[in-house]
Amino acid sequence: MPGWLRLVLYATFALNALGAYTFLPPGRSIREMGGLPIGQDPMYLTCIAVFILVIGLFCLGAAVTGRADKQLLGLVGSGKLAFVAVMAGFRLAGEIPGRAVAAALPDVLIGLVLVGWVLAVGRPDPTRSPTA
Numbered sequence: 001m002p003g004w005l006r007l008v009l010y011a012t013f014a015l016n017a018l019g020a021y022t023f024l025p026p027g028r029s030i031r032e033m034g035g036l037p038i039g040q041d042p043m044y045l046t047c048i049a050v051f052i053l054v055i056g057l058f059c060l061g062a063a064v065t066g067r068a069d070k071q072l073l074g075l076v077g078s079g080k081l082a083f084v085a086v087m088a089g090f091r092l093a094g095e096i097p098g099r100a101v102a103a104a105l106p107d108v109l110i111g112l113v114l115v116g117w118v119l120a121v122g123r124p125d126p127t128r129s130p131t132a
Contacts, residue, residue, distance in 0.1 A: 001066045008113050009063035012076070015106055016056025023049040035100035055079070070118050077114025080107040 022030045025042040027049075032038065039045050055076055062068050087104045090096045 001062075001068050005068065005113075005117060006063045006066065008110060009059040009068075011106075012110050012114075013056045013060035013063065015110070016052050016059065020049040020053035020056065023052060034103045035097035037096070070121060073114050074118040077111045077116075077118065080111030081115065084108050084111065 021027050022034065022036070023039075023045050025045050028038060058072060059076060062073070084101075084104045084107050087096065087101045091098060091101045
């Protein structure tokens with residue numbers, strides 16, 4: 001795994017750890033600051049937080065070991081891009097303020113990098129000759 005990808009995965013863990021706390025019931029003030037809906041049901045908020053944290057822990061494990069599963073990193077990257085698309089959709093509908101979408105911009109970068117890496121790794125190396 002390239003060193004830059006490890007850094008991206010460490011950053012993903014940090015971002016997801018913050019995101020997980022944000023969605024826990026005690027993270028209400030962070031949700032308010034970020035323009036996210038407050039949410040009242042602690043069970044659903046906790047489920048979202050756990051899901052975000054599990055993804056972050058997967059990325060941390062991949063960064064620490066230096067081993068990356070292409071499909072899972074593609075899923076993480078796609079999930080980040082889907083999250084941003086949902087945020088943008090709710091912004092366009094006038095349901096959340098622009099600052100909520102702005103807070104999700106790091107997810108765009110991480111999503112594009114991870115999906116881009118998965119697509120690049122899937123291509124054959126043009127400098128290598130095919131084996132017979």
